[in-house]
Amino acid sequence: MTSSLHHRAIENLGTRIISGELPAGHIMLAENLEDELKVSRSVIREAVRVLQSLGLVETTKRVGIRVLPPSRWNPFDPQVIRWRLASKARGAQLRSLAELRSAVEPAAAELAAQNAPAPLRLELVDVAHAMRDSGHRGDVPRFLELDIQFHSLLLSGSGNEMFANLMGQVAETLTGRTVHGLMPDHPHEAALQWHVDVAEAIARGDAGAAREASDKIMRRTMSQMSDTWTEQPRVFIPVHR
Amino acid sequence: MTSSLHHRAIENLGTRIISGELPAGHIMLAENLEDELKVSRSVIREAVRVLQSLGLVETTKRVGIRVLPPSRWNPFDPQVIRWRLASKARGAQLRSLAELRSAVEPAAAELAAQNAPAPLRLELVDVAHAMRDSGHRGDVPRFLELDIQFHSLLLSGSGNEMFANLMGQVAETLTGRTVHGLMPDHPHEAALQWHVDVAEAIARGDAGAAREASDKIMRRTMSQMSDTWTEQPRVFIPVHR
DNA sequence: GAGTTTTGATGTCTGCACACATCGGTGTCA
DNA sequence: TGACACCGATGTGTGCAGACATCAAAACTC
Known part of the structure; x- marks a missing residue:
């Protein structure tokens, strides 16, 4: 309905x-x-x-x-986010989401290395390898699909329901990035390896390494995207209650 | 009404x-x-x-x-959070919020150092110094008030409305921590100094130093609080759509 | 078992009574 | 005469009751 x-x-x-x-x-x-x-x-x-x-x-x-x-407005509500993505503030919304992602994903990686269930860790490794393969093949749609799955698994594996809830928004930003032609046909080799590094670090329970590799991915992503939202005005919410 | x-x-x-x-x-x-x-x-x-x-x-x-x-459930909705804090899952909710905070605040500090308006930077320095004073005096209520204001200013200064929206939840966790007697009368000297470090780094626009000092605060906070939510069951949200 | 009918719950519409914030007029007092 | 407090009229959301429309689950038919 x-x-x-x-x-x-x-x-x-x-x-x-x-x-x-x-x-x-x-x-x-x-x-x-x-x-x-x-x-x-x-x-x-x-x-x-x-x-x-x-x-x-x-x-x-x-x-x-x-x-x-x-x-x-409640900036975390999925409907509000969707409406903002369809408005002139689309750029600002994408930037906000990207900033949130870069803050959260390394923390999620750290938590996943400590808490994720074993099957999820294995799946993460599989997906990371499949990402690398499809990246080398230049299979963009398949890569996008796996990319979304990888980051979803990561957030889900943190065992923090707030992190896990960001899966939908992440899928949105990744899809948007691809649709708008911001992704090269062949993702950078280093980035592919970082994904494998994250997955393997989580698989062996190395929280520090997982965070570090995830942080590299996010810093690269941010520097790639920051050009697109040049000079979106920032809004400073007054602190007063 | x-x-x-x-x-x-x-x-x-x-x-x-x-x-x-x-x-x-x-x-x-x-x-x-x-x-x-x-x-x-x-x-x-x-x-x-x-x-x-x-x-x-x-x-x-x-x-x-x-x-x-x-x-x-929408885990970011303020009402949902409030209801969970009043339920048996209070511990799990506090942990989720704390994990989110530790992920977000260092990122917010980094952004604030790059983007915050000048008056906010000055206020942040003032508040950090006032925190140190009231901490030394053992004035717990005043310290709590300043603590909330400090972290609110930090999140607000990031210019990311999602980060800023977490102000209310942060206030809740800080208040809860104090009310439940988890705070010593005299906060650790190092933590007080880290707050000043964050503020001064933001004031001079040093994003890296701001993030690093904020990260120290959050790591200490997490290790302090982790005892209280020993063995809250974690919920893993299935990734499939 | 596939297709059809029945049933029962939400979806939508409407008219009415009530609560109450706002506005403007009235009366009082200096 | 002017300032001020009071008070009632007005308009709008809130809550209620009952009706009919819609549609998917469940029962039924073949």
């Missing part, structure tokens, strides 16, 4: 708020939204409740439904 | 699902919930919609409202 009225209402409003079409402070009335989206009150009310829980709007009696500023 | 029926319904169901009282696969009917919580259908429906967006339940026609397994 991905196309219920409720879902479409959320999609419509979420997209428009995050795109900036409905700016912070803008006030809507439930009644107007009913007319505009041609749906009933219950649909609008349920949609607004969801947007409220995402920090996109707040409701006040006698005033209406007020759009909240970006600093109030 | 934090005590609306809608809000209370969410709180009731969210707490019971995350505590495990309503296990994964458990099926509820909207009608039964109306009776049980003594509220109307619209309140139940709006609450269920929000829980659905958090990944706690799914609705199926002809079946009802099904509770989803923890692997489907």
